[in-house]
Amino acid sequence: xxxxxxxxxxxxxxxxxxxxxxHSAWVDPPPHLLDPxxxxxxxxMFIRLMQHADRVGFDGLAVNEHHQTAFAMTPSPNLLAASxxxxxxxxAILVIGDSIALYNPPIRVAEEMAYLDCLSDGxxxxxxxxxxxxxxxxxxxxxxIELRERFHEARTLILRAWQAQEPFAFNGTYTKLRYVNxxxxxxxxxxxxxxxPGSGSVETWDLVIDENYCYGxxxxxxxxxxxxxxxxxxxxxxxxxxxxxxxxxxxxQICCVAETDAQAERDYYEAVKYFYSHNPVAPGFAQxxxxxTLRSLRAAMERGTGRGITNEDRQRAASGEMSFWExxxxxxxxxxxxxxxxxxxxxxxxxxxxxxxxxxxxxGNLPEExxxxxxxxxxxxxxxxxxxxxxxxxxxxxxxxxxxxxxAAAQVAASV
Amino acid sequence: xxxxxxxxTQGQLSTHVVGACHIRLWSAGDGSPVLYLHGFxxxxxxxxxxxxLAQHRRVYAPELPGYGGSTGFEALEGVLGVTLxxxxxxxxxxxxxxxxxxxxxxxxxxxxxxxxxxxxxRRLVLVNAxxxxxxxxxxxxxxxxxxxxxxxxxxxxxALAASEPSIGIAEPESRxxxxxxxxxxxxxxxxxxxxxxxxxxxxxLPLIQAPTLIVHGTxxxxxxxxxxxxxxxxxxxxxxxMIDGAGHLPMVEQEDAFIYxxxxxxxx
Numbered sequence: 001x002x003x004x005x006x007x008x009x010x011x012x013x014x015x016x017x018x019x020x021x022x023h024s025a026w027v028d029p030p031p032h033l034l035d036p037x038x039x040x041x042x043x044x045m046f047i048r049l050m051q052h053a054d055r056v057g058f059d060g061l062a063v064n065e066h067h068q069t070a071f072a073m074t075p076s077p078n079l080l081a082a083s084x085x086x087x088x089x090x091x092a093i094l095v096i097g098d099s100i101a102l103y104n105p106p107i108r109v110a111e112e113m114a115y116l117d118c119l120s121d122g123x124x125x126x127x128x129x130x131x132x133x134x135x136x137x138x139x140x141x142x143x144x145i146e147l148r149e150r151f152h153e154a155r156t157l158i159l160r161a162w163q164a165q166e167p168f169a170f171n172g173t174y175t176k177l178r179y180v181n182x183x184x185x186x187x188x189x190x191x192x193x194x195x196x197p198g199s200g201s202v203e204t205w206d207l208v209i210d211e212n213y214c215y216g217x218x219x220x221x222x223x224x225x226x227x228x229x230x231x232x233x234x235x236x237x238x239x240x241x242x243x244x245x246x247x248x249x250x251x252x253q254i255c256c257v258a259e260t261d262a263q264a265e266r267d268y269y270e271a272v273k274y275f276y277s278h279n280p281v282a283p284g285f286a287q288x289x290x291x292x293t294l295r296s297l298r299a300a301m302e303r304g305t306g307r308g309i310t311n312e313d314r315q316r317a318a319s320g321e322m323s324f325w326e327x328x329x330x331x332x333x334x335x336x337x338x339x340x341x342x343x344x345x346x347x348x349x350x351x352x353x354x355x356x357x358x359x360x361x362x363x364g365n366l367p368e369e370x371x372x373x374x375x376x377x378x379x380x381x382x383x384x385x386x387x388x389x390x391x392x393x394x395x396x397x398x399x400x401x402x403x404x405x406x407x408a409a410a411q412v413a414a415s416v
Numbered sequence: 417x418x419x420x421x422x423x424x425t426q427g428q429l430s431t432h433v434v435g436a437c438h439i440r441l442w443s444a445g446d447g448s449p450v451l452y453l454h455g456f457x458x459x460x461x462x463x464x465x466x467x468x469l470a471q472h473r474r475v476y477a478p479e480l481p482g483y484g485g486s487t488g489f490e491a492l493e494g495v496l497g498v499t500l501x502x503x504x505x506x507x508x509x510x511x512x513x514x515x516x517x518x519x520x521x522x523x524x525x526x527x528x529x530x531x532x533x534x535x536x537x538r539r540l541v542l543v544n545a546x547x548x549x550x551x552x553x554x555x556x557x558x559x560x561x562x563x564x565x566x567x568x569x570x571x572x573x574x575a576l577a578a579s580e581p582s583i584g585i586a587e588p589e590s591r592x593x594x595x596x597x598x599x600x601x602x603x604x605x606x607x608x609x610x611x612x613x614x615x616x617x618x619x620x621l622p623l624i625q626a627p628t629l630i631v632h633g634t635x636x637x638x639x640x641x642x643x644x645x646x647x648x649x650x651x652x653x654x655x656x657x658m659i660d661g662a663g664h665l666p667m668v669e670q671e672d673a674f675i676y677x678x679x680x681x682x683x684x
Contacts, residue, residue, distance in 0.1 A: 138560075141611035145603050173493075284560030290603030294596055301592045 001349060001389035002398055003382075004060035004094050005053035005375065006252065006358045009046055009080075011070040012365035013038055014278050019319070024282035026069040026134040039073060045368045047083050052372060053091065053361075054084075056379025057413065059398060059406050060092035060125065062358050065099050066132070067139035071279045078112045085120035090409050092402035093120050096195055096216060096250075096358070097127020101147050102140045105175045106154035107182060110161040113192065114184040122187035122401040127195040127216070128155055130204075133291045134281060144290030148203070150174050162191040193397045195250060200229040200303070201296040202236070209242035214356065214397035216250040220276075221317075222331025223348045225309040226251065230352045232303070246355035247395040253348065254360040256335035257377040264335045267370050269324040272333055274364030277320030338381035345386060355390045356397065384410070425470040427462055429583075432478070434505045437488025440479040440583065445470025448538075449511045450682070452477040453502075455520030455664075456546070456558070456605040457598075459484060463581035465667040468675050473515075473682070478505060480522075482604035484597060485586035489604055495615045498608075499528045506536055515682050516626075519543040520639075520664065521605055524617060527647075530628070531620040540628040541678055542647055544636050544664050546609060547617040553642050559602065559610065570664040572635035580668060621650035628654040629681040633662030633669060655681075 014033060015021075022029060050061045063080045066072035074080055081093050093116055098109045117124035130136060130151055137144045153172045157180070160168070167181035186192050197216030198204035208215040215233060217226050230249070237244055256272070258264035292300070309330060316322050317332050328335045334344045349357065361378060362371040395403065427444025442462060450473045454460055459479040469475050481501070482489030492498050502525065506514050515538050518526025523545020530537040549555065556569060567577040585593045608615060628651045632644035641658065648656040657677045662669035 137606075137610070143606040143610035145606045145610075282560070283562060284557075288559055288606075289599045289601075290606045294600055297599060298590065298592065298596060301595070 001386050001391075002059040002247065002356045002395060003378075003386075004062045004092070004250075004356065004358045005050055005058045006062035006064075006360050007046060007049070007362035007371070008064070008066075008072040008275075008360070009042060009074045010275065010278075010364055011039065011073060012042065012274070014070055019277050019280050023280065024285060025071050025279050026132075026281050027138045027285050028068070028282075029070050033070070042073070043080075046080070046362070047087070049362060049368065049371050049375060050084055051087055053375050053379065054088035056376055057383050057406065057410055058091050058379060059402065060094040061088065062094040062096050064096050065129065065135070067135045069134065078116060081116050081124075082119065085116050085123070088120075090402060090405040092123050092125050092399050094125045094195075094358075095127050096125070096197060096218070097129040099131035099136055099140075100128050100154035100158065101142055101150035102131065102136060103154065105177060106157050107161055107175075107177065107180060109154070110158040111182045111184070113158075114162065114182060114186045117186035117188055117192055118184050123399050123405075124186065124188070124192045125195055125397070125399065126192040127197065128158075129197055133288050134285045137288055137291060138285055144288050146174075147291065148293070159191060159194075162186055188399060188401075193399060195397065197250070200232070200300060201292060202299055203293055203296060205233055205236045206240070208248070209237055209240045212243055212248070212396075214248045214250055216252075216356075216358070217352075218250075218252045218358070220252060220254060220332065220360070221309060221314065222253065222333070223351060224331045225314075226352060228303060228308045230354075234353055244353075245393050245396070246349075246353045246390045247393060247397050249352070249354050250356035250358055251348075251352060251354040252358040252360055253345070254333040254363055255341055255345070255374070255378060255382075256333055257338055257341050257374050257382065258335075259337065261336040261340065264337075265324045267373075268333075268335060268363075268366065271364040271366035271370075272324065272327055273320040276317050276327075276332070276364075278364065279318070338377055338385075341378070342382050342385050345382070346389065349386070349389055355393070355395065384414075425467045427467065427470060427475070429462075432505075432508070434501060434508050435488070436491035437481040437486065437501060439481055439486035439488070439505075440484065442466070442477040442583070443475060445472070445474050447473040448515070449474045449476060449509070450515045450517060451502075451506065451526075453516065453518040453522030453526050454480065454483075455522055456602070456609060457520075458601050459583040460581040461583035463668070465671050465674060468671070469517075469678070472679065476509060479583065480525075480604065483601045484583055495525075495528055495608065495617075496532070498525055499532050502529050503533045503536060506533075512536070513538040515539045515541070517541040517543065517678065518545060519667070521546050521608060521613075523547065524608060524613065524615070527617055527621060527624065527651075530626050531617075531623040534623070534625045537624075537626040539682055540624065540626045541631060541681065542628065543631045543666060543674075544633055544639050544644075545630075545647060546613040546639065547615070548643055548646050549612050549614040550642065550646060553640055555613065555639060555643075556637065557611075558638055559606065569637040572633065572661050572663045572669055576669060580665065618650060621647065622652060624651045624653075626653070627681075627684075629677065630654055630656045631666060631674065631677055632656070632658055633664060633666035634658050634660050635663040638664050
């Protein structure tokens with residue numbers, strides 16, 4: 001089993017009354033609440049934390065793309081990825097991912113990702129995302145009805161650009177290029193592993209099955225909430241005759257590790273509450289027409305919210321009304337001693353058949369020293385004890401170079 | 417006799433094929449032809465205002481491909497694609513020149529038709545039409561509004577919202593049919609109206625040769641009256657009729673005033 005370090009680059013200085021005073025942390029949060037100097041501090045902190053994660057045995061360092069939100073101030077994940085590619089040694093650079101429908105021309109993504117693969121010496125994972133509605137159709141203005149078509153056109157162009165032996169012409173609907181010939185090209189051949197996260201759309205399932213990509217279920221609602229969707233994914237994979245290797249499934253999970261369970265509550269409760277409660281999405285921004293296909297919309301409605309986790313629990317989590325241990329019990333977080341966290345991750349990974357855990361080890365307004373401790377304990381006291389999971393199955397979705405380097409570093413660490 | 421008259425204007429809904437598009441087409445009445453293009457939310461069905469227009473004219477009200485029970489949207493490329501499809505539709509009905517009435521999004525598409533197909537356009541009526549953008553008076557975003565806010569923006573009297581005429585749901589068997597149908601319709605509208613309902617029409621309006629009537633419900637908070645004035649300024653032979661006590665749907669909220677203005681103009 002693989003473990004990737006991740007955090008949303010959240011603005012940690014929103015006022016306590018933010019959720020009551022403002023309708024959305026996305027698209028139109030008031031700019032006067034933002035202090036650019038403090039944003040710089042946040043950026044530098046995340047670079048330090050991820051460099052540390054590289055030293056304590058993580059398989060990947062995950063970065064993502066969001067726009068116009070206090071929740072995640074990473075408009076181009078490639079920028080953070082570039083900082084890491086040049087200052088880390090072992091871990092994969094997991095860009096999860098670039099919102100490829102938004103880049104014009106999308107060849108920019110082919111170039112920047114190739115740059116990252118060169119700079120990291122073949123450690124890049126290329127994630128392609130649709131982006132949330134708030135990102136792609138509100139902040140970046142793409143008509144929802146065009147989003148999927150633009151995504152697939154961009155994906156086709158990028159993959160072809162990485163592999164073509166000669167310059168070629170590309171006559172797409174949205175992108176027309178007479179000469180496609182990116183310099184640089186990726187180190188990994190034929191191209192870096194591709195990951196595509198989704199939120200349960202059948203079309204995305206079909207895509208990852210057809211292309212044998214790694215699928216990601218990136219939510220912060222935990223095992224119970226994800227169970228119906230992830231089970232549905234695996235059923236679909238089996239039905240379509242796809243690869244059921246657990247390493248082709250990634251899952252995000254907030255983890256809060258401490259010396260004792262009581263210490264975990266002291267260390268993390270405030271930050272967990274900040275993370276969930278300072279992230280309102282105005283209703284109008286959440287579900288614009290055309291963002292999902294009718295087929296997926298119908299499937300989501302029929303799946304309902306009755307299974308998994310109740311709407312009431314979702315709302316209580318989002319309002320910060322849950323106790324620390326209720327967040328844990330309902331699966332939003334996994335907290336406690338390394339032993340407890342190991343056991344619960346084992347349960348989660350087995351239940352969901354997940355081979356790539358995107359461990360979210362900083363959340364909300366957590367202080368750097370606590371996040372550093374979390375990283376250290378997770379790297380040294382959790383990861384090594386879960387390496388047996390899915391060890392019998394090959395991992396085609398993490399770069400060979402990072403797998404080799406992380407394994408070598410683990411051997412050195414074990415021998416001292 | 418009265419019965420036959422009622423039947424004649426009640427009209428009928430049929431499936432009509434235009435190229436790759438299979439559309440629902442409501443038609444009624446006799447006389448010279450009128451093509452009615454519906455707004456961004458849905459086809460109004462056999463609405464009373466359409467039946468009244470059909471008392472003196474042959475009225476065709478097609479459902480836009482992609483909406484409700486009409487297919488073929490994928491085959492159309494943007495505004496020009498839809499305009500050429502409308503030309504094919506008119507020609508498929510054996511019509512030489514047509515009077516066009518376009519409401520809301522249909523107003524944008526009707527104006528495009530008149531600019532690009534002057535030889536097929538006799539007279540043009542635009543009703544609370546989309547298609548322009550004024551930096552000083554930015555339009556609100558109809559796609560983020562909740563039901564209540566949208567009703568408040570659309571109607572002079574929001575209590576009328578429940579009485580809005582509609583063609584009805586194409587696949588009523590699903591539990592979520594109404595919600596899904598609305599999402600399906602609005603998704604198509606985003607092709608022309610997202611994020612800003614401006615696809616360059618401003619540059620084409622001066623090419624319109626047909627005499628044009630701009631009808632505008634003055635209480636419309638989706639499209640303020642200054643937009644109607646801008647249409648009238650840019651179209652060479654246009655005149656403006658403001659209808660008070662009506663919002664985005666003057667043909668529903670002030671049916672008599674609407675019918676009077678349109679019939680007077682079309683029979684000139």
